[in-house]
Amino acid sequence: MERAGKNLHLVDTNAAGKNQEDVFALPSAAAKTEVTPKEKKDLFQINRTSETPAQVARKTLNKDQLINVINYINFQDGTLRINFTHTIYDKTMGLEAIPQPCLDDVVECRWTENQAGHRISKLFKFKNLLISIGKKLIEVKPDLIEVNEQGIRLRLPNTCYEVNSRRYRRYTCSRITAQLIQNSLVFTGSLADFNGIAFRLKLNTRPPQTFEWINPEYPVNAILADGSHSLYSGECRIIRYTRGQRSRDYILEPFKQEIQRFKQKEYRSERYQLTPSPNLIFRHPFTKTLIDLKVIDLSGSGFSVEEDTQNTTLLPGMIIPELELSFTNSCKLACCAQVVFRKTIVESNGDKWIKCGLAMLDMDSKDHLTLIALLHQTKNRNSYICNNVDLDALWDFFFETGFIYPGKYAALQKNKKQIKETYAKIYTHNPHIARHFIYQEKGTILGHMAMLRFYESAWMIHHHAARKSSQNKAGLIVLDNIGRMINDSHRLYSMHMDYIMCYYRPENKFPNRVFGGAARSINDPKGCSLDDFAYLHFSTGDRTPSVLPDDWEITPVFQQDLQELGDFYDHISGGLMLNALDLTPDKVDCNDLSREFSRLGLTRLRRLFALKRDGYLKAVLVANVSDVGLNLSDFTNCVHLFVLDSEDMSSDIVNAVIAYVAGITAKDHFPVLLYPVTAADKQGIAYQKNYTLWVCNLHVSDEYFKYLKRLLRFI
Numbered sequence: 001m002e003r004a005g006k007n008l009h010l011v012d013t014n015a016a017g018k019n020q021e022d023v024f025a026l027p028s029a030a031a032k033t034e035v036t037p038k039e040k041k042d043l044f045q046i047n048r049t050s051e052t053p054a055q056v057a058r059k060t061l062n063k064d065q066l067i068n069v070i071n072y073i074n075f076q077d078g079t080l081r082i083n084f085t086h087t088i089y090d091k092t093m094g095l096e097a098i099p100q101p102c103l104d105d106v107v108e109c110r111w112t113e114n115q116a117g118h119r120i121s122k123l124f125k126f127k128n129l130l131i132s133i134g135k136k137l138i139e140v141k142p143d144l145i146e147v148n149e150q151g152i153r154l155r156l157p158n159t160c161y162e163v164n165s166r167r168y169r170r171y172t173c174s175r176i177t178a179q180l181i182q183n184s185l186v187f188t189g190s191l192a193d194f195n196g197i198a199f200r201l202k203l204n205t206r207p208p209q210t211f212e213w214i215n216p217e218y219p220v221n222a223i224l225a226d227g228s229h230s231l232y233s234g235e236c237r238i239i240r241y242t243r244g245q246r247s248r249d250y251i252l253e254p255f256k257q258e259i260q261r262f263k264q265k266e267y268r269s270e271r272y273q274l275t276p277s278p279n280l281i282f283r284h285p286f287t288k289t290l291i292d293l294k295v296i297d298l299s300g301s302g303f304s305v306e307e308d309t310q311n312t313t314l315l316p317g318m319i320i321p322e323l324e325l326s327f328t329n330s331c332k333l334a335c336c337a338q339v340v341f342r343k344t345i346v347e348s349n350g351d352k353w354i355k356c357g358l359a360m361l362d363m364d365s366k367d368h369l370t371l372i373a374l375l376h377q378t379k380n381r382n383s384y385i386c387n388n389v390d391l392d393a394l395w396d397f398f399f400e401t402g403f404i405y406p407g408k409y410a411a412l413q414k415n416k417k418q419i420k421e422t423y424a425k426i427y428t429h430n431p432h433i434a435r436h437f438i439y440q441e442k443g444t445i446l447g448h449m450a451m452l453r454f455y456e457s458a459w460m461i462h463h464h465a466a467r468k469s470s471q472n473k474a475g476l477i478v479l480d481n482i483g484r485m486i487n488d489s490h491r492l493y494s495m496h497m498d499y500i501m502c503y504y505r506p507e508n509k510f511p512n513r514v515f516g517g518a519a520r521s522i523n524d525p526k527g528c529s530l531d532d533f534a535y536l537h538f539s540t541g542d543r544t545p546s547v548l549p550d551d552w553e554i555t556p557v558f559q560q561d562l563q564e565l566g567d568f569y570d571h572i573s574g575g576l577m578l579n580a581l582d583l584t585p586d587k588v589d590c591n592d593l594s595r596e597f598s599r600l601g602l603t604r605l606r607r608l609f610a611l612k613r614d615g616y617l618k619a620v621l622v623a624n625v626s627d628v629g630l631n632l633s634d635f636t637n638c639v640h641l642f643v644l645d646s647e648d649m650s651s652d653i654v655n656a657v658i659a660y661v662a663g664i665t666a667k668d669h670f671p672v673l674l675y676p677v678t679a680a681d682k683q684g685i686a687y688q689k690n691y692t693l694w695v696c697n698l699h700v701s702d703e704y705f706k707y708l709k710r711l712l713r714f715i
Helices: 037-043 053-058 063-075 365-379 391-400 406-429 468-489 509-522 559-572 592-599 651-665 677-683 702-711
Strands: 060-062 080-086 092-099 106-111 124-133 136-140 143-147 151-155 159-165 177-182 185-194 199-204 220-226 229-241 247-254 279-283 290-298 302-307 319-328 331-346 352-363 383-385 434-441 444-455 458-466 499-504 528-539 552-556 604-613 616-626 639-643 669-675 689-697
Touching: 060 063, 063 092, 063 124, 063 136, 092 124, 177 199, 199 220, 229 319, 331 365, 352 365, 365 383, 365 468, 383 468, 391 406, 391 444, 391 458, 406 434, 434 458, 434 468, 444 468, 444 499, 444 592, 458 468, 468 702, 499 509, 509 528, 509 689, 509 702, 528 677, 552 651, 559 616, 559 639, 592 604, 604 651, 616 651, 639 651, 651 669, 669 677
Parallel strands: 458 499, 639 669
Antiparallel strands: 060 159, 080 092, 080 124, 092 106, 106 151, 124 136, 136 159, 143 151, 177 185, 177 220, 185 199, 199 247, 220 229, 229 247, 279 290, 279 319, 290 302, 302 352, 319 331, 331 352, 383 434, 434 444, 444 458, 499 689, 528 669, 528 689, 552 604, 604 616, 616 639
16 A cells, blocks of 8 residues: 555555454554544554564574465465555555465565556665564565566565564454444445454545545444444544545544443343353454354353453454354354453453453354253252153152142043153253253252243243252242243343243242232332233033124234223233233234244144124133143133123123134133133122232343342342
8 A cells, every 4th residue: 555645654564364464553542532633643653662672683584484474375365565665755655465385585476466467667666575474564675586567576585574563463354344424424445454452444435525524533433244234333433544535544443342232230140160161163253264262251141251462353342143152072052142341351460361251142042051051050060951851750749749739630630641742842852942940859859840932922930849848948949040041041032031921829828929029029010010810610511502692793803902902901900911922913913933833843823812792892812722731730721811891791701702712722621811800700700719920021120030039048
């Protein structure tokens, strides 16, 4: 690159291989927002290291070493820089050249494609050869043998010197588009090179744009992208730039060394230091070169890595679309992550290194399950997530703990074969729509809890049980495990975990204390809500057939029906139930989860009905159909009946409606959950018991975890 004029002292001496480039000189003035005229002048100077003659002598290369360097650049398909000086003007011209294999003291270099055919004017004379490799800039003063439009031949000297050693290595980029934005004006170009401190953009103007529109004393915003994928955006300061009318180089430094990717949480994921610790391996999104860094600590939502101060590549705010946490050659966990902070760590002996933190943006649910299971085992060796379970031992546990009591077994026993088959799929194949948590000692199951993703963005907690001999310990430990898993997972898109929910009987002390107590403590229905249902069991053999009167009808549900249901629910509750149960207008036709169940060899069907009288909405019905025993209380095989207007909603009307749904779903008996309970009481509709639906919004979950921490303080 030619110098733009006498007053500009920045000379681009990039010369080396594809991924080894010279580095930025970052003067102390770069740390200031306001730049004085003297400081501005300094920003354009190449900041060379002041070295004693002894230091320079230590960096002398002999001819054999130089030949090895040139052959390495050829092997990497890299380039070096051939410099010429004007015989009259104070002007330097640098051309990129590709070195050919070098066997002796003569090296031949061919001009790069964009400089092929370049005529070297007689007014220019050969000056030197510059090789940039890593952080080093090597100056070679060979003898000129020949120069023409195809290239140049040089005779190498016996010695050469490293003339520049800057603080940070710079990495060359290709095909990364860039935008620089300031006060609504957008300049486009490309990312030329970068390191973890700063980066250089090559920008072009498009008429009527002029670079005078960019005020170098004020912040700018930079956006870097690879095709349609955004890799970085952030507010930066301009620390250096070249002079040009149509194109310029701008070196930018981000203002922030730490970003807040997610809303700050009081209860963060626990971090662990593992021995041995995994490595972070990825193709750098800017250079496409392989990076391998040691992980210092990690959690279920992020991790920290160690970088060398002089070879830093992680820019705060940069997104890494694909990376691997490598524990062994056979255990590699893939995810997408973003660099969220960069800190310089100074050891007691004065050594420095860079600690970079990364937040997981997404991870395959099975890979994340493997990571969470490993971390839980690190904290408590008796805690297991989705381990291979001896199903006979699990059924023995359910009966011994009283989780399956006589009344429940009476409802299950005729379908016991199908139930065993369903549990074999869930507990041995580990589908990502189900999770189970087990606490066991010496091979004996002491505590158990499970989760099921039965709604698009909500997971249902169920099957909580513990042996009486260790109920306080094992029952609370699995509850803690499920809480930590939720805290680690809910931000990952692949988990589809916006809400957590469960049904429980109000008279059952443990769930009423844990879930009901949390809702009462939070006291905000948009953060955590409770809604009561009347539970009645429908069986076609127990009912006298009923027919709806002529002015009543059952129709499919439309968006306006769910909007009216939402208005009714907000008026009497204001909670989270409809969001968790996918009963909002935007989810009237959502079937993605049903297709996922089908792919896993499981059943999950949903039918929505509207009950109307003379065209007015009286109730909304939701019929869920799934594999027998998927939930042992059959809340995945039931009908939810939401009564908006209980006037004239008699038992006969309810029976006729439920019988109609039974005919559609081909089921002869199932639970019915009627909401609100006051509708059943008002019309004298008989029901056997009450159930409470608890729902927690995980995007504002700090208050729940604060309550849970108080509850679990004894374990």
